[in-house]
Each structure stands twice: as C-alpha cells, then as structure tokens.
Amino acid sequence: MLDLKFIRENLDSVKIAARNKREKIDLDHLVHLDAQRRELLQTVEQLKQERNSASQRVAQMKRDGESADAEIARMQGVSNQIKELDGKVREVAEQIKALQSWVPNPAHASVPVGAGEEDNVDVKSWGKPVEIDFQPKPHWEIAEQLGMVDFARGAKLSGASFITYIGRGARLERALINFMLDLHTEKHGYQEVSPPFIVNRQTMFSTGQLPKLEEDMYHVDLDDLFLIPTAEVPVTNLHRDEMLQASDLPKKYAAYTPCFRREAGAHGKDTRGLVRVHQFDKVEMVQFVRPENSYEVLETLLGHAEEVLQLLQLPYRVIELCTADLSFAAAKCYDIEVWAPGVDKWLEVSSCSNYESFQARRGNIRFRNEETGKPDFVHTLNGSGLALPRTVIAILENYQTDEGTVVVPEVLREYMGMEAIK
RNA sequence: GGAGAGGUGGCCGAGCGGCUGAAGGCACAGGUUUGCUAAACCUGCGUAGGGGCAACUCUACCGAGGGUUCGAAUCCCUCCCUCUCCGCCA
Numbered sequence: 001m002l003d004l005k006f007i008r009e010n011l012d013s014v015k016i017a018a019r020n021k022r023e024k025i026d027l028d029h030l031v032h033l034d035a036q037r038r039e040l041l042q043t044v045e046q047l048k049q050e051r052n053s054a055s056q057r058v059a060q061m062k063r064d065g066e067s068a069d070a071e072i073a074r075m076q077g078v079s080n081q082i083k084e085l086d087g088k089v090r091e092v093a094e095q096i097k098a099l100q101s102w103v104p105n106p107a108h109a110s111v112p113v114g115a116g117e118e119d120n121v122d123v124k125s126w127g128k129p130v131e132i133d134f135q136p137k138p139h140w141e142i143a144e145q146l147g148m149v150d151f152a153r154g155a156k157l158s159g160a161s162f163i164t165y166i167g168r169g170a171r172l173e174r175a176l177i178n179f180m181l182d183l184h185t186e187k188h189g190y191q192e193v194s195p196p197f198i199v200n201r202q203t204m205f206s207t208g209q210l211p212k213l214e215e216d217m218y219h220v221d222l223d224d225l226f227l228i229p230t231a232e233v234p235v236t237n238l239h240r241d242e243m244l245q246a247s248d249l250p251k252k253y254a255a256y257t258p259c260f261r262r263e264a265g266a267h268g269k270d271t272r273g274l275v276r277v278h279q280f281d282k283v284e285m286v287q288f289v290r291p292e293n294s295y296e297v298l299e300t301l302l303g304h305a306e307e308v309l310q311l312l313q314l315p316y317r318v319i320e321l322c323t324a325d326l327s328f329a330a331a332k333c334y335d336i337e338v339w340a341p342g343v344d345k346w347l348e349v350s351s352c353s354n355y356e357s358f359q360a361r362r363g364n365i366r367f368r369n370e371e372t373g374k375p376d377f378v379h380t381l382n383g384s385g386l387a388l389p390r391t392v393i394a395i396l397e398n399y400q401t402d403e404g405t406v407v408v409p410e411v412l413r414e415y416m417g418m419e420a421i422k
Numbered sequence: 423g424g425a426g427a428g429g430u431g432g433c434c435g436a437g438c439g440g441c442u443g444a445a446g447g448c449a450c451a452g453g454u455u456u457g458c459u460a461a462a463c464c465u466g467c468g469u470a471g472g473g474g475c476a477a478c479u480c481u482a483c484c485g486a487g488g489g490u491u492c493g494a495a496u497c498c499c500u501c502c503c504u505c506u507c508c509g510c511c512a
Contacts, residue, residue, distance in 0.1 A: 004471095005471095038471090038472065038473095041471075041472060041481080042472065042473075042480095044481085045471095045472065045473095045480060045481045045482085046480085046481090048480085048481060048482085049480060049481070051492075051493075052480095052481090052493085054492065054493085055440065055492065055493040056440080056441090056493090058440075058492060058493070059440040059441070059493080060440090060441090062440080063440085063441080068492080071492070072491095072492040072493090073492080074492085075492040075493085076491095076492065078492085079491085079492065079493090242432095243432050244432095245432080368432070368450085370450090370451095373450085373451070373467080375432090375468095375469075
C-alpha cells in the first residue's frame with residue numbers, strides 16, 4: 001500500500017511506476033476521490049467542533065442548574081447533519097480504500113524498466129552444467145523408474161498436477177526440508193517458525209495477495225479462509241499491527257510450509273512432471289529490517305538462498321526481474337534458476353524480494369525509530385530457500401547416472417541415510 | 423459446542439454518560455544530584471487525518487461494526503478474539 005499523501009504529491013511518478021509494472025489503475029480518479037474526501041472532512045469536522053463545544057456548554061449549564069433545552073434542541077439538527085456527512089465520508093473512504101489497494105508498489109530506481117520476461121537481466125551464474133555423456137532423462141522418468149513419485153495416484157486423489165511422493169521420494173523431500181532449515185537456522189541465524197497453513201482475509205491482504213490474486217488461491221468458503229500460497233504470507237503477518245523494538249531488528253524467520261496454488265490457466269506447456277504443481281513444499285526466509293538497510297539485506301538474503309544450491313552442487317544463475325516481471329507488491333526481486341539437463345531448462349527455485357514498506361503499511365508493522373522517537377514502518381523481505389519440487393528435479397537430472405540411478409548429493413547423505421538411489 | 427469473565431496507549435492498569443485523549447505505574451528521552459555500577463528527584467512523552475509559512479489548531483481513535491443520546495471508553499445490539507470451567511476430540 002502506498003500512502004495517499006505520497007500518491008498525491010508524486011502522482012506522475014506513481015503513474016509511470018504503475019505503467020512500468022503494466023498495471024492499469026485510474027490514479028486521477030483516486031486523487032479526485034481523495035480531494036473530495038478532504039473537502040467533506042473539513043465541513044463535517046467543523047460541525048463536530050461546534051457540537052463538541054455545545055456539549056461543553058450543556059454540561060456547564062446542567063452543573064449550574066440552568067435549563068439547556070434550547071441548546072439541546074439546536075444541536076439535534078447539527079447532529080443529524082453530521083450523521084449524514086459522516087455517511088458520505090465513509091462511502092468515499094471505502095471507494096478510496098478499494099482503489100488504493102490496487103496501486104502497485106513502484107519498482108526501486110535500480111530496477112531495469114522492461115516490457116516482459118525478455119528484459120530481465122542476468123546477474124551472475126554459478127557452477128558448470130555437468131558433462132553428461134549419455135542422453136539425460138527427464139526427472140519424471142527417473143522418479144517413476146525409481147519409485148519416488150506416483151503421478152497417477154496423485155491425480156486420482158486430487159486431480160491433475162497433484163503429486164504423491166513415495167518411499168525415497170518422500171524421504172528426499174523430508175531430507176531437503178531438514179537440510180535447508182538446519183542451514184538457515186544454524187548458520188544464517190534465522191528463527192524457525194511453523195505457522196498456520198490456512199489464513200484469513202486480512203492476512204492475505206497485508207502481504208499483497210489480495211485483492212489482486214484472489215483467483216490464484218484455494219479458498220475455504222465456509223470459513224472465508226485461504227490456503228497459503230507461500231510461507232511469506234503467515235510469517236510476514238506474524239508482526240501485523242505490532243510495534244517492534246528497534247533493538248529487535250532485524251527479525252529473521254525461516255519456515256517450512258506446503259504452498260497451495262491454483263495456477264489457474266497454467267496447464268499445458270512446461271508443466272510436466274514436478275515443474276508446476278498445485279501443492280508443493282518450500283522453505284522460506286522472511287526478514288523485518290530497518291528501512292535504511294533493506295537493500296543490503298536483500299543481497300545477503302539472496303546469498304543465503306544461493307548457498308543452498310552451492311552446497312547441493314547444483315549449477316544456477318541469478319536474474320534480476322525487470323519492472324514488467326516484478327510482482328505487484330515487490331520493489332526489487334532476484335530469481336534464482338537452477339539448471340535441469342533432463343528437461344534442458346533453467347527452472348526458478350527462488351525469488352528474493354524487497355517489499356520496502358509496502359507490506360508493512362498494509363499490515364501496519366512498525367518499529368519505534370529511536371532517532372526521531374516516532375513510529376516508522378519496517379521494510380519486509382523474503383526469499384525462497386528453496387522451493388522443493390524443482391530442487392528435486394535438479395537433483396534427479398544432474399545426479400543421474402547412465403545406469404538409471406541417482407547419486408545423493410553429499411550434504412544430503414546423512415539426511416537420506418544413503419549414498420545413491422538405486 | 424455450552425456457561426462465565428474480559429479486550430483501554432510501546433507494556434501493565436484505573437475509569438463505567440459531560441470536568442477523560444484518558445488517573446497511576448513501567449519503559450523511553452532530557453535535566454539535577456550522589457566519586458564508578460546503580461538509585462533518587464524534576465520535566466517531557468500516544469497514533470492517524472485535516473487546516474496554517476509557522477507558533478499552533480481542529481477532528482477521530484479505549485477489540486471491530488452498528489444503535490441510543492444534545493453528548494459514549496462508559497448504555498444497547500451484532501461480530502471477532504483472549505482467559506476460566508464443562509463437554510468433545512487427534
């Protein structure tokens with residue numbers, strides 16, 4: 001959420017920022033409503049002032065034992081006027097809120113302006129694709145042959161793009177979760193959280209999923225609750241409507257949760273196997289930081305995610321999203337893509353974003369700035385560390401042998417209790 | 423699910439129709455004093471929005487939303503949440 005005053009005073013740049021993100025929003029109308037609201041406010045506040053001072057007089061007269069009937073009769077009319085104007089103010093305020101919730105977070109000045117995916121920028125790459133002297137198999141073949149994933153039964157239980165891990169597949173899933181959580185909590189200093197997987201509307205609003213992405217989420221109608229699309233949602237909302245101590249910042253959390261996504265209209269290309277599924281596991285990192293360090297923190301957060309791939313010895317590249325590819329709420333975002341030789345593609349396994357104060361303002365997450373003594377919004381960041389299915393793809397496809405087995409990456413052997421999946 | 427109690431500022435906690443934006447305490451900031459640590463005393467200290475170049479001023483906010491009233495933290499209704507007891511249950 002952007003501050004109304006900020007929008008009012010920076011109308012042109014907010015318009016350009018929205019256009020750069022390819023968001024359509026009638027900002028002129030918003031500004032017009034805002035002016036209307038302030039005008040109404042002036043009128044009604046003047047009446048309220050009159051009412052307040054009249055009330056004082058009535059109280060005084062009553063204390064003095066005088067009759068206040070005339071004053072009371074006069075104020076009845078004023079009261080009715082106030083009631084009517086208050087109604088109008090509320091109406092306009094609701095329209096403002098509705099429109100304001102659709103104003104995207106402007107991209108940071110360093111973000112390249114672009115028209116689409118093709119304008120994203122390569123930042124760096126790590127590792128070299130392994131030399132495979134045989135025809136690499138796609139992960140779904142490997143996984144089925146080794147009895148790790150049951151695609152058909154997943155579909156039977158829930159529908160297309162739902163999968164079931166079995167045996168060593170399930171074990172690999174658990175091993176990866178533990179490996180990643182251990183790394184982030186023990187080495188990178190994050191506190192582990194296990195939040196609810198189902199959250200309410202306000203929670204979804206704060207992180208920016210609502211109102212824009214309502215159709216992309218699973219919803220429990222009876223209770224008006226949503227299945228989380230990422231741990232970012234519950235974990236960022238941990239401190240909603242809270243005043244944090246400046247000394248407590250930065251706050252760093254790591255959480256494992258399943259993630260639920262309807263992926264409406266995404267069926268078809270590039271969705272085979274584990275590439276795009278409705279429910280997947282992910283370890284997520286979330287940080288609450290002081291505004292002045294958030295961009296520094298974004299780089300270290302990215303580093304934490306990269307380290308997972310480095311330890312797994314999986315080649316990857318980092319790209320910076322251009323304005324057109326940046327999400328509604330993010331100000332800057334890096335994607336990490338891992339190399340998958342079987343499907344011959346780079347697959348996104350992590351998104352590391354700085355939301356600046358956009359989510360904090362929506363969720364009212366503040367800290368007391370000791371320099372000014374005033375409350376200030378924190379900056380929130382999050383990054384996947386990592387999403388599991390595509391990490392599994394990369395492991396299966398990069399570590400496959402020509403005998404159809406898969407070598408277990410060294411850092412996972414302890415967690416897997418085996419050196420190879422045969 | 424049933425019965426009861428309760429939700430007040432960064433935190434604790436009083437108030438239960440007008441003199442209350444809200445006592446008191448803690449925390450925090452500034453100052454005085456005591457040779458350090460610490461303590462005592464004094465002063466200040468909510469948030470948001472509007473108006474004004476400014477000093478300043480107005481309005482709103484006591485879980486949320488309605489209602490009663492000239493006037494609501496205080497009375498009434500609905501909802502949400504917390505706690506205690508009972509029931510149910512992985």
